[in-house]
Amino acid sequence: MSDTASPPVNSLLAPLLAGVETLKGVKPATARLLARVARGGRVIDLLFHLPESVVDRRYRPNLRQAETGRVCTLHVTVTRVIPPAPGGGRGKRPWRVVVTDGTADADLVFFSPHLVRRLEAGQDICVSGTLERFGDRLNMAHPDYLVPVARMADIPLLDPVWPLTAGLFPSQVRAAIRAAFDVFPPLPEWQDASVLKQRRWPGFEDALRTLHRPCDMPDLLEGDALVAASERARARLACDDLLAQQVSMAQARRQNRLRPGRAVAGDGSLRRIALSRFGHEPTTAQIRTLAEIDADLAAPRQMTRLLQGDVGAGKTLVALLAMLAAVEAGHQAALMAPTEILARQHLATFRKLSPVPVAFLSGSVKGKARREALTMIADGTARLVIGTHALFQDSVVFHDLALAVIDEQHRFGVEQRAMLGEKGPQTDVLVMTATPIPRSLLLTQWGDMLVSRLDVKPAGRKPVRTSLHALSAMADLLAGMERALARGARIFWVCPLVSESETSDIAAAEARHAALCAHFGEGAVGLAHGRQDIAVREQSIADFAAGKTSILVATTVIEVGVDIPDATVMVIEHAERFGLAQLHQLRGRVGRGQAESYCLLLHDTALGQTARRRLALLRETEDGFLIADEDFRLRGGGDLTGRRQSGLPDLRLASPLHVDMLLRLAAQDARRIVDTPPADAPPALRARIPAVSLLLELFARARAVRAIRAG
Incomplete structure (x- = not known):
């Protein structure tokens, strides 16, 4: 697929790219609810909102022969309508409708009179729902369907169940889906015909119909064909x-290969000084990754590289040495961090090791200090610059930015990352993450970035002893903490939520802080969470670092960027509620000094087998890459910020299992489509290219190049 490939034929896709409010019978209020639940307001977004299950309503017995505990569809006659009995007592009393089919009687139970008031003795109806037995009576509570016999066809034999949101009903989704298929245009096939034949895959529209409207597919109504x-x-x-996704990435990769850059090569003079101040030999992984970065910097194209390193692997040193290469070549380099506390930690490290001055810019730098920093950045006096989001503001003008380093890159939006890279002419970009990325997710999310992995930790770091404890053993845990504090220990205590909620029984940070203050004294316990004013939060962390408090209760705001070597104990409450990779990051907040360190994972007493296996893996290994791969396999890659801890980012329809099974197939096909010159492409491949353009439009992949460029 060339860079000048024809744009999507929007006239063909117009019905699918239109808003759901254009569908027949969909009112504006319903359209807003559909857009919310479907993660998009287009008709195709609605069709991508796949059912989570299908209720089989084909079982249509008589009452005498019916099996209880399963969904039945019954043709019955109303014999009596019995209103709720008068009187007190707790709870609402139900309406009962006694029905018969001539073989036996059953009760339909309703707690709302809405449907009941339309029923009368002698009326023939069809109902569908789960049949149960209470005492000697058959019972169907709240039938899913209740229609006159003349409308029996309205009860689907195979009934999809879609995820809903408050105010949205299955009937509304069903009607909107029906209207969407009424306008579905005939689309050309973009998948390889041989793959479709080998795997017996249906066409695109038929695949969607199979899931959304299985009753439209007569072949699926027999036996277990639907599964x-x-x-x-x-x-x-x-x-x-x-x-x-893979085609858009391959296009971006091709664009990156063709994008001119400028060669940046240092002489090593500043690096030698920095390494002598560091006082240790770099690890083999640091030497290898630095060589990879150097080769990119020296090439006449722009670099976009991901530096992935586990907790304590030494990413900051690699970043500094890479930035010094740009300075040696006469240019500027900047590092952007997502929080001020992390940026200031980088600043402290850089000022300790760097032979050249380091400028700092953040939202808290104001007045004369800010004006001086902006002047030094603009006139080139500041060769190294560290900061937060403040670095990509319009008021910040670089003299000659050659290298932009973005730390914890997943915490910045694509536009924010791109804005920093665009501060200089043909700027090379190095993005870093401390989150171990599973190999499958690495290919999926960063498949077009060059990747360097720091898979060796510096010598001398002691392992963190990890143990599992039931929350019911809280008294023993507090006694152990008392002994640790008496020895001078400093303890992190991490909770998942900030305050109690009606939908969660997780102990909250504020409640835990109050409980620990009551036990250990208010002066001993600090609190840090994301809803605090940033100055208050950072002061709490600073007090803990200085030893003014001995315990810091926190949420995951301390997951990255908190470096307190004297902290030796990490307690994580309700550890089963976190992703493994996030637990590993939190554990990395201790074990940073010379003292023995411990991580205590507190969990519910009734812990499931899968959850126990996940936590046991964390106890058995500190290999972040192994942990991340297992977490991906068990839960999905999730949102790397940790807010959403399962599922795949950036994919609508592919589960983790699908990624493992199909990613290589899709990636190989994408490379053939993008990298094969049209003149050399076989007719079948050449014929697919216009259809693939439609595919990219349907999956909203038109803006991939800038996204990949920004990391």
């Missing part, structure tokens, strides 16, 4: 999702 057909349909749609 296999649904699996094939989901696999095909997942491969569409992956192919769209």
